[in-house]
Amino acid sequence: MTEQMTRIALARRPDGMPVPEDFSRETAPLPRPAEGEVLVATEYLSLDPYMRGRMQDVKSYAPSVDIGGTMTGQGVGRVLASKAEGFAKGDRVTGMTGWASHAVLPAGELRKLDADVSPTSALGVLGMPGFTAWTGLKKYGRPEAGQTLVVGAATGPVGSMVGQLAKLAGMRTVAVAGGAEKCALARDTFGFDATVDHRAHDDAEGLRAALAEAAPDGVDIYWENVGGKLLEAVMPLMNTHGRIPLCGTIAWYGGFEDVADRLPGFMRSMLVKRLQLTGLIIFDHWDAFPQFLEEVTPKVKAGEIAFLEDIAEGLETAPQTFISMLQGGNRGKQIVKI
Ligand SMILES: NC(=O)c1ccc[n+]([C@@H]2O[C@H](COP(=O)([O-])OP(=O)(O)OC[C@H]3O[C@@H](n4cnc5c(N)ncnc54)[C@H](OP(=O)(O)O)[C@@H]3O)[C@@H](O)[C@H]2O)c1
Incomplete structure (x- = not known):
């Protein structure tokens, strides 16, 4: 019997929040690598x-997944078979495996992982999300001692x-x-000076009052992960020459x-306070990834930078875990163990 692989495909385009029926689980014969390619068995997604x-089928900085196509995603896994120089069976690698138990990838799209850091860290603290934070804060946030930063989705x-x-x-x-639990995590695990629970406030006004207490000197950097009522709450609290790295x-x-109806107010704040809002797409910055690893890996190893991972079990749980993560169900970096 041919060996099989499993993948999660996009069954249809969601309307609003995705539901499990938007995904399908498919099996296929295990693919074989051609010259220059590597077959990877995914361990973590x-x-x-x-x-x-x-x-969504909309024009963006990256193509959308086709109906029936494998959901896109980064994985960590072991090389099962290699027809590429520099990769051997058993090597641990990371690359865009998609939501799949196995993937064949060109060697140039894979990165070998060091044995002395945990493999899952390549997906979070020492991977794309950590790199996004490091790059965006340096380039567009420009931290200054004594100033105040506000960030939403703060435990992710x-x-x-x-x-x-x-x-x-x-x-x-x-x-x-x-x-409250995530606010405690933010304080105790990640060392934030103050926390605000956005779920405790139904509207932007209530949230703004809580933020004004947490940031009595105003806000110099608002790291935008969230939009919605948080953006509305923060804007009037921004200090002159404030920076807003727009990440998500x-x-x-x-x-x-x-x-x-809120747009004129935002524009006025941007103007009178000379705010700088900069769109950030991490794809533009990959050249600096080695520098990020060099600077941040020792800090992670020394425990100066904490990280938290939420690991679900089994590829078949990926759709439900993804839906839950979009609504705040995750505690730290969401990963699926295949
Ligand atoms: N531009 C780029 O290149 C780039 C790269 C990486 C990530 N991002 C963006 O960065 C943001 C954070 O990513 P992440 O990987 O660190 O995700 P994450 O924090 O692990 O997960 C998403 C979190 O968003 C929060 N959330 C969901 N709906 C919300 C709402 N209506 N109001 C407030 N918070 C809400 C939830 O946290 P709570 O339970 O705390 O509300 C949820 O846990 C996302 O917007 C993502 O798209 C952008």
Whole structure:
């Protein structure tokens, strides 16, 4: 009998928040690598908010997943067979395996992992999310000691890295997170100076009052992961010459509520306070990845930078785990063990 692989495909395009029926589980014969390619058995799959965008058929910075196509995603795995120089059976590698038990990838799209760091860290703290935080904060946030940073989704891999790097740079750090447990995590595990539970406030006004207490000197960097009522709450608290690295707007990934009437107010704040809002797509910055690893890996190994991983079991759980993560069900970097 031919050996089989399993993959999770996009069954249809979601309307708003994805549901399990938007995905299907498929099996196929195990693919074989051609010259220059490597067959990888996936051990861990990364689930990331950007995948919601790939399920939509809209023009963006990266192509969407076709109906019936394998959901896109980064994995960590072991080389099962190699027809490429530099890769041998048993090597641990990372690359865009997709939501699949196995993948054949060109050698140039794989990176070998060091044996002395945990394999899952390549998907979070020492991977794309950690790198996004490091790059965006340095380039667009420009931390200054004594100033204040606010970040939403603060216990996730991006937010927690942003908060810790800002703290190391001497900033006051304010975490916005969903629920008391995540706020405690933000304080106790990631060292934020103050926390605000966005779920405790139904509207932007209530959230703003809580933020004003947590950031009594105003906000100099608002790291934008979220959009929605958090953005609305923060804008009036921004200090002159404030910076807003625009990394994500997860509150709007399922669609926009009517925000048009708030746009003039945002534009006025941007103007009178000379704010700098900069769109950040990590694809533009991969050249700096080796520098990131060189600088941050020792800090992670020394325990100066903490990280948290939430590992679900089994490829078949990926759709439900992904849906839950989009709604705050994860505690730290969401990973699936295959
Ligand atoms: N631009 C880039 O290149 C790039 C790269 C990586 C990531 N990103 C973006 O960075 C952000 C964080 O990514 P991540 O991987 O670190 O995700 P994450 O924090 O692990 O997971 C997403 C979190 O978003 C929060 N959330 C969901 N809906 C929300 C809402 N309506 N209001 C407030 N918070 C909400 C939830 O946290 P709570 O339970 O705490 O609310 C949830 O746990 C995302 O927007 C992502 O798209 C962008």
